[in-house]
Each structure stands twice: as C-alpha cells, then as structure tokens.
Amino acid sequence: xxxxxxxxxxxxxxxxxxxxxxxxxxxxxxxxxxxxxxxxxxxxxxxxxxxxxxxxxxxxxxxxxxxxxxxxxxxxxxxxxxxxxxxxxxxxxxxxxxxxxxxxxxxxxxxxxxxxxxxxxxxxxxxxxxxxxxxxxxxxxxxxxxxxxxxxxxxxxxxxxxxxxxxxxxxxxxxxxxxxxxxxxxxxxxxxxxxxxxxxxxxxxxxxxxxxxxxxxxxxxxxxxxxxxxxxxxxxxxxxxxxxxxxxxxxxxxxxxxxxxxxxxxxxxxxxxxxxxxxxxxxxxxxxxxxxxxxxxxxxxxxxxxxxxxxxxxxxxxxxxxxxxxxxxxxxxxxxxxxxxxxxxxxxxxxxxxxxxxxxxxxxxxxxxxxxxxxxxxxxxxxxxxxxxxxxxxxxxxxxxxxxxxxxxxxxxxxxxxxxxxxxxxxxxxxxxxxxxxxxxxxxxxxxxxxxxxxxxxxxxxxxxxxxxxxxxxxxxxxxxxxxxxxxxxxxxxxxxxxxxxxxxxxxxxxxxxxxxxxxxxxxxxxxxxxxxxxxxxxxxxxxxxxxxxxxxxxxxxxxxxxxxxxxxxxxxxxxxxxxxxxxxxxxxxxxxxxx
Numbered sequence: 114x115x116x117x118x119x120x121x122x123x124x125x126x127x128x129x130x131x132x133x134x135x136x137x138x139x140x141x142x143x144x145x146x147x148x149x150x151x152x153x154x155x156x157x158x159x160x161x162x163x164x165x166x167x168x169x170x171x172x173x174x175x176x177x178x179x180x181x182x183x184x185x186x187x188x189x190x191x192x193x194x195x196x197x198x199x200x201x202x203x204x205x206x207x208x209x210x211x212x213x214x215x216x217x218x219x220x221x222x223x224x225x226x227x228x229x230x231x232x233x234x235x236x237x238x239x240x241x242x243x244x245x246x247x248x249x250x251x252x253x254x255x256x257x258x259x260x261x262x263x264x265x266x267x268x269x270x271x272x273x274x275x276x277x278x279x280x281x282x283x284x285x286x287x288x289x290x291x292x293x294x295x296x297x298x299x300x301x302x303x304x305x306x307x308x309x310x311x312x313x314x315x316x317x318x319x320x321x322x323x324x325x326x327x328x329x330x331x332x333x334x335x336x337x338x339x340x341x342x343x344x345x346x347x348x349x350x351x352x353x354x355x356x357x358x359x360x361x362x363x364x365x366x367x368x369x370x371x372x373x374x375x376x377x378x379x380x381x382x383x384x385x386x387x388x389x390x391x392x393x394x395x396x397x398x399x400x401x402x403x404x405x406x407x408x409x410x411x412x413x414x415x416x417x418x419x420x421x422x423x424x425x426x427x428x429x430x431x432x433x434x435x436x437x438x439x440x441x442x443x444x445x446x447x448x449x450x451x452x453x454x455x456x457x458x459x460x461x462x463x464x465x466x467x468x469x470x471x472x473x474x475x476x477x478x479x480x481x482x483x484x485x486x487x488x489x490x491x492x493x494x495x496x497x498x499x500x501x502x503x504x505x506x507x508x509x510x511x512x513x514x515x516x517x518x519x520x521x522x523x524x525x526x527x528x529x530x531x532x533x534x535x536x537x538x539x540x541x542x543x544x545x546x547x548x549x550x551x552x553x554x555x556x557x558x559x560x561x562x563x564x565x566x567x568x569x570x571x572x573x574x575x576x577x578x579x580x581x582x583x584x585x586x587x588x589x590x591x592x593x594x595x596x597x598x599x600x601x602x603x604x605x606x607x608x609x610x611x612x613x614x615x616x617x618x619x620x621x622x623x624x625x626x627x628x629x630x631x632x633x634x635x636x637x638x639x640x641x642x643x644x645x646x647x648x649x650x651x652x653x654x655x656x657x658x659x660x661x662x663x664x665x666x667x668x669x670x671x672x673x674x675x676x677x678x679x680x681x682x683x684x685x686x687x688x689x690x691x692x693x694x695x696x697x698x699x700x701x702x703x704x705x706x707x708x709x
Contacts, residue, residue: 127466130645135469135534137657138478138638145342145421145444145536146478147637148185149628150235152540154486155192155214156200157579157599160592167579169215171592173223175582176230178610182544183628186233188344188423190486192220193239196246198313199561200577202237202346203244207331217338224339233341235423240328241347242314250315254295258304265324267307267316267353279305282359283395287311288565291364307357309350309364309395311561319351319404332411342412342421342444348437349426352401354394362393397428405442421445423480431471438477445480445536452482452491455499456522456699458650458671462643465533465652469641472535479535483526484543490576493549495522505562506571507551516604520546521699524623524687525669528701531627532636532656532667539624542580545613546620549575550602557600574599581609626685630703634665634684644668651676655706669701680707 128134138146159171169192179187191201192214201211210216227234243250249265256262258270269280271294279292286309293312297303307316317324332343405422412420424446428434437446448468454460472479483491489504496519497504497512504511523546530537553575558564560572579597582590584606588597606612613619631637639656646653650672657664665684670676675695681704683690688700696702 127462127643127647130643130647133640133642134466135473135641137640138534140638142638143419143444144185144233145419147534147536148233149183149531149537149539149631149637150186150188150423151179151182151184152188152190152485152538154190154541154577156190157577157591157597158541159580159582160588160594160597163592163594164213165588165592165594165596165598166213167591168213169210169219169223173219173226176223176226176232179232180230181625183625183632184232184539186235186341187227188235188538189237191237191239195244196313198244199311200559202239203242203246203311203314204239205244205246206248207238208334221338228339233418234339235342235344235421236335236340237346238328238331238343239346240317240319241350242308242310242316245313245315253306255298257297261323263304264321265318267318267357268304269307269357271305276302276304280307281357282361283307283309283357284364285310285312285565286364287561288567288570307353309347311565316353317351319400325404325407329407329411332408336412336415336420340420341418342423344423344425345443346425348405348424348443348446349397349401349428350395351404352398354392354398358394360394364393364395397426397433402436402439402442405437409441409443419444423447431467432474435471435475435477438472439475440477445478447482447485447538448480449482451530452484452488453503456495456526456671457499458648458652458669461529461669461671462647462652465654466643469534479533480538481530481533481535482538482540483523483530484540484576485538486540486577487573488576490523490540490543490547490549491526492516492519492523492543492546493551495519495526496548504571506560506573506575507549508555508571509552511551511571513551514548516548518699519548520620521688522671524620525671525699525701527624528627528685528687528703529652529667529669531631532654532665532701532703534637534639534641534656536637540576544621544624545581545608545610547578547581547608548602548604550578550599551575552602553578553600559599578602578605581605583611584609623685623687630685634663636665639665646676646679650674663705665703666706667701667703668696670696670698673698678702679704681705 156167158167159175160167161170193204194206194209194211195201195203252262270276272278283291285291292305294305295303308314421444424437424443437443450464454464468479493514496514558574560574562570562572578599579591587595591597613621636656642655644653653668675691675697678694678696684703686702
C-alpha cells in the first residue's frame with residue numbers, strides 16, 4: 114500500500130475578498146451542474162427478503178425517503194452479476210443483475226419509481242477490470258498465449274530464465290503482487306496477468322478495440338433502460354504506460370495522501386507523483402481522455418435531458434483532475450482534495466479556491482464530496498487528530514474518534530459543502546450522522562484489503578454497515594432478519610431514521626433544511642466570492658445572486674474559540690449559536706447579511 118502522509122495545511126494566497134472568483138450559472142444550466150446526488154450502497158440500504166443483503170426491491174421501497182430528503186438523484190454502487198470478491202466491483206456480467214439484488218425487471222421497476230418521484234438514477238460502471246469469472250477471462254485462459262481472447266486483458270510473459278518472476282514490480286492496491294501467473298491448458302506454468310486490485314479482478318487491455326466497443330455497448334444497454342448517468346470506477350486507471358515500466362513510488366488509491374515532496378517507497382524518493390512532475394505508469398495516462406471523449410459522444414447521442422459521466426479519479430493536482438471534465442469528456446469528477454482536507458480553515462479555503470479555479474478554467478462545475486463507500490465516514494474522520502494521516506479503516510485497537518467532536522465538525526463541514534457552487538454527493542447514512550463502525554470483529558470483515566494485507570490495513574467495511582431505519586426492529590429496520598451481512602454498532606440504534614424524523618436539531622432534519630434552502634436559494638448555481646472574515650480558523654464566503662435576488666453569507670469556524678457572528682438574518686446553522694452573538698467552534702452558519 115502507498116505510504117500515507119499528512120497533507121500540508123500551509124495557507125496559499127486567496128483571491129481578494131469581494132472579488133468574484135466563480136460566476137453564477139445561467140438559469141437554464143443543465144441539471145447536473147448543481148445536482149445533489151445520494152449514493153446508495155445496495156448491499157446496505159434495505160433488505161426486502163430477509164437474507165441479510167440489501168436489494169433492488171428494498172431500494173425501490175425506500176425511494177420516497179430520498180425524495181423527502183431533497184436530493185436530485187441517486188447513484189447505485191454495483192448490482193451486476195458478480196462472485197462478490199470485492200463487493201460487486203468484480204463484474205461477471207455487465208448486462209444482468211446479481212440474484213442477490215434481484216432481476217432486470219426489478220431494476221426496471223426501480224428506475225420507473227425513481228423517475229416518477231422526480232429522481233434521476235446513476236449506476237456504477239467498472240471499466241478497469243472484470244471478474245475472473247467473466248466469460249471473456251475464462252475464454253482467455255482457455256485460448257492460450259498470443260490469442261485474440263488474451264489480448265482483451267493485460268497478459269505478459271514473466272521475467273527470469275523460466276518466466277518465474279512477474280513482468281514488472283507493480284503491487285496490488287489491495288496488497289501483495291499486482292500480477293498472478295496462470296496454469297496453461299497443458300498444465301505448465303504460463304503467462305502472468307495484471308490485476309491492480311484483487312487477484313479476481315484482471316485488468317482489461319484498453320488498447321484493444323474489442324474492449325472499447327464492448328464498454329460502449331454496455332453504456333447503450335443501460336441508457337436504453339433509462340439510466341441517467343454513470344459513476345465511472347477508477348476512471349484514471351484504464352490506460353497503462355507503454356511498456357509497463359517498473360515503478361518505485363506509491364500506488365495506493367483510497368488511502369494515499371501524498372505531500373508536495375512526493376511518495377516514498379523502499380527509500381526511493383527519486384520517483385515522484387504529479388505534484389513534483391513524476392508520473393505513475395498505472396494512473397492518469399493521457400490515453401484515457403480519448404476513451405471518455407468517445408463515451409461522451411455516446412451519451413450525447415441520447416439528447417436531453419443530459420445523461421452524465423462522473424469520474425472517480427484520485428488525481429493530483431487539481432489541474433490534472435480538471436482534464437477529465439473538459440467540455441467533450443466527463444461532466445463531473447469527485448473532488449477528493451476536498452474530502453482529504455483536514456479540519457483546518459486555511460487548508461479548506463485553499464482547496465476551495467484551487468478547485469474552483471481549476472474547474473472554471475475548463476468550464477466545468479466542481480463536484481464536492483465528504484464521504485463514500487471507500488473512506489472512513491467524515492463523522493468519525495473529523496473526530497480524529499487532524500494532524501495525523503487519514504486512515505484506511507479504524508479497528509478496535511486503533512485510536513478511537515471523539516464521536517461528539519466528529520459529529521459537530523461533520524455537520525459544519527456538510528453545511529459548508531452544500532453552500533458551495535457546483536454539484537455534491539452525499540453518502541448513505543451521513544444525513545443521520547452515522548459514524549464508522551470502529552469496533553467491528555475481525556472475523557466478519559469482507560474487504561479484500563484487510564485479507565490481502567493480513568490485517569495490517571483495516572479496510573473499508575466500517576463505512577459500509579447497513580442503514581438503521583427503525584430502532585426497535587430486527588436489524589434496526591434494515592430488513593426482516595436479525596443478521597445483516599455486516600453487524601451494526603450499538604450507536605446506530607439511537608441514530609435510526611425513526612429517532613430523528615421530525616426531531617428539531619437532529620442531523621436528519623439539518624440535512625433536510627440545508628438541501629431545501631440550497632435549492633430555494635440557488636446556492637449550487639450562485640457566484641462565489643471570499644468574505645473578508647476568511648483567515649486563520651475562519652472560512653467565509655458570499656454567494657450571489659441567489660435565485661430570489663439576495664446574497665447569502667456562509668461562515669465556518671474550524672477553531673477552538675468562538676468568533677464574532679456577523680449581523681444578519683440566520684437562515685440555518687449546523688449547531689447552536691452563542692447567546693452572546695458568537696459563532697461557536699466547529700460550526701457553520703448561513704445568513705442574510707445586514708446591508709452595510
């Protein structure tokens with residue numbers, strides 16, 4: 114795994130307060146430029162049949178909850194046929210539903226129900242690799258070296274006198290080698306295949322025209338069924354550098370945070386990432402952009418309303434990431450720099466500034482995110498020491514988050530995020546303030562990261578725990594059975610939907626209020642200018658014109674001491690405000706500033 118290092122919090126120069134950094138969107142801008150999209154992790158959302166695994170009928174039944182929450186669309190993590198060695202990101206059939214989740218007819222009913230509720234639907238597309246059980250890979254093993262079937266994947270002869278060594282030194286993101294050797298049909302040791310992730314996830318060869326044609330066909334298959342877009346998994350990884358050269362830098366995907374000095378691996382600091390001009394040969398190759406231009410043409414051929422592509426691309430710096438959202442490529446790309454930023458005013462302001470500048474330079478919206486199925490939930494992450502590296506999972510014997518502090522900061526961070534111009538993604542359960550499951554028994558863990566590293570890296574199970582809907586129900590209302598696929602921590606009972614619905618001050622009601630005001634005030638389409646209060650622990654900006662013609666001032670206090678609260682009408686605050694006219698620590702407020 115890549116070495117994890119703390120991100121610098123040194124402030125960078127910001128635009129002069131009052132100067133418009135980001136202009137307001139046109140009133141008729143496409144829906145996706147300011148949409149709030151809710152991620153549903155199907156295994157953990159709602160179980161309709163009691164087998165402990167969430168499913169499509171369960172999703173359909175709970176869609177009214179998302180309409181009432183106030184989001185614009187839902188993104189579903191993979192539900193395709195899969196052996197589930199990586200929770201469905203090992204796809205065996207891109208055109209069918211895994212029986213654990215239901216049927217194609219269930220998918221059609223879910224899409225129709227979502228559209229009837231005014232919700233758009235995005236599905237996950239996994240183009241970097243297939244499952245080793247995919248028909249193509251089975252054919253590749255049977256066909257042998259040099260065959261057209263093998264050319265669909267990255268097969269190579271090994272190094273050494275008898276090919277006994279892997280073709281290069283690339284490791285797997287999940288731990289261990291990034292190559293596995295096959296046994297040929299005659300029983301002899303054969304070629305090696307690349308798997309940047311699990312051994313059961315062979316990488317596709319994107320130089321092969323059959324691969325390109327097949328994935329374009331998959332796009333059309335789901336567009337024809339009515340989906341509104343695709344979240345593209347590992348969007349920066351499809352194309353590998355010519356010759357597959359050795360690499361001595363970091364390759365971590367979810368847990369890698371590199372400094373401007375670059376990654377260190379085996380003591381070699383001469384090979385750096387983009388921050389210092391280096392180029393990891395398995396990530397962010399220029400050839401990916403031709404692929405996405407082709408995909409954009411496919412989606413555009415369906416006309417309005419726009420169908421969209423959102424890139425999961427762990428790419429730095431922001432200028433490199435912006436290449437994915439040029440006008441003829443993808444529509445959105447997750448802003449992981451924002452997710453990774455520590456709870457520090459200067460760091461947050463710097464990320465907001467650089468993100469808006471980079472995306473505006475190519476005419477794209479910035480797409481903000483704080484949590485997803487691959488990272489520690491921000492209600493827990495922000496309750497950890499912010500000077501320490503961001504962990505990939507939290508185990509019972511690790512330093513534990515301060516739950517109260519983490520939730521207070523998470524609410525403030527969300528209030529900041531939902532006021533920013535552009536799009537935003539919300540991960541299931543964050544609207545309840547759900548923490549990471551940090552005391553999960555090791556014997557129930559399923560993340561391949563945990564198993565491949567022999568427990569050295571805890572992995573992502575803690576953020577994937579099933580939703581709590583009803584406190585006094587089996588599996589907290591997740592389903593009719595008592596044994597969900599991952600156990601729910603005790604803290605989830607008090608955070609269940611029925612414990613927060615209609616309760617003033619609850620995190621659920623805060624999210625509902627933020628989303629309602631964001632829409633009515635047009636904040637996602639508003640302009641952006643720093644307010645003069647920004648500096649030190651304070652992040653403050655003005656959004657104008659809101660659709661009702663007013664201006665909104667947003668102030669976040671990331672420090673330990675209260676700061677003076679600006680005069681104006683308070684629209685919403687992430688927590689109680691000071692009776693003495695102050696904005697307490699770890700709190701965000703939206704207000705109508707008093708003129709003058």
